[in-house]
Amino acid sequence: MFKTIFPILLIGSAIAIFYFITDPSYQEIKRLTIERESYNNALDNAKKLQAVRDELLAKYNAFPSTDLDRLEHMLPNNVDNVRLVLEIDRMAAKYGMSIKNIKISGDTDRGKERSLIGKDDKLYGTLALDFSVDGPYSNFNSFLSDLEKSLRIVDIDGISFSASEERSVYQYNVKIKTYWLK
Helix, strand or coil: CHHHHHHHHHHHHHHHHHHHHHHHHHHHHHHHHHHHHHHHHHHHHHHHHHHHHHHHHHHHHHCCHHHHHHHHHHCCCCCCHHHHHHHHHHHHHCCCCCCEEEEEECCCCHHHHCCCCCCCCCCEEEEEEEEEEEECHHHHHHHHHHHHHCCCCEEEEEEEEEECCCCCCEEEEEEEEEEEEC
């Protein structure tokens, strides 16, 4: 009888050890192996991204600083109303004109987007600027030419004019829109 009970006890204890100790440890090892593989994949992706970042940084550093300054001036990364107004006033002053009646409105597209639901995916913002200048037509034409050739991206939305008492002097009302990176 002892010969039959002893092997049954050994088989039962072997089954119990498998289900309570070996199998949970084996499952934990499989889970940790999968987790290690995902961490290794993430590490490989991070190394690839770092290599791409280093390559792009090297390309960026290869640009002359003057070109980067010009690019920053063309499409700034913030709204700088004062600098924009001063720059336009400096252009007008070359032709004996000064800007006045300045009206700045924020992001002109933002009002339309408020009615929409969802995230704002635009990478740029817009700024509307209304002002007026007084002067002869030839000076105003030269001023517009300078504004057109300016490094800063500017769209002229509207121009209206009115005559004054002086025959060759007109008052011009100008509406422009400029852009900035968000």
